[in-house]
Amino acid sequence: MTPADLSRTVLRAVRRAVEQGELSAGVPERIVVERPRPGGRGDYATNAALQLAGAAKRPPREIAQMLADELTREPGITQVEITGPGFLNITLGSDQSQDQSLVREIRASGTRYGHAPGPTGQIVQLHFRRDLRAAVWCDALRRILLSQGALVRNTCEQELPAEWTA
Structure with missing residues (x-):
């Protein structure tokens, strides 16, 4: 608790x-x-x-x-x-039954544990300004949304330098 x-x-x-x-x-x-x-x-x-x-x-x-x-x-x-x-x-108290049920849930879910039944197949548009922090933040959010089944499209205000996307 x-x-x-x-x-x-x-x-x-x-x-x-x-x-x-x-x-x-x-x-x-x-x-x-x-x-x-x-x-x-x-x-x-x-x-x-x-x-x-x-x-x-x-x-x-x-x-x-x-x-x-x-x-x-x-x-x-x-x-x-x-x-x-x-x-x-x-x-x-140390409620071991709760702990054991959590372990069973994690093992049953396997690699899908923690994934939301969320936006599967939904297209998400992410737009960010041209600075490194925004690009990193947007990329992290893109990866999270992709792991949940969303289709993600990134756009930036201007072209990104090549070293940012390598």
């Missing part, structure tokens, strides 16, 4: 608590999840309960306990500890 995934998971837990009427606060747009400071516990930490306490007019530790109960039900989270005034320290 990435920090972004974990942030969304905590946000979903807050949203569920609000929808179930356990928490009377607005749902924030995002929740910050970061590595704990040296000596801290868990894999990640968040101060979400402290952020919500003011709007909910409840003690941060009470909100932290509510969120901890929600988060421990999530797959991939093995433990949630409450420290200090209401910090949540989250420990992730």
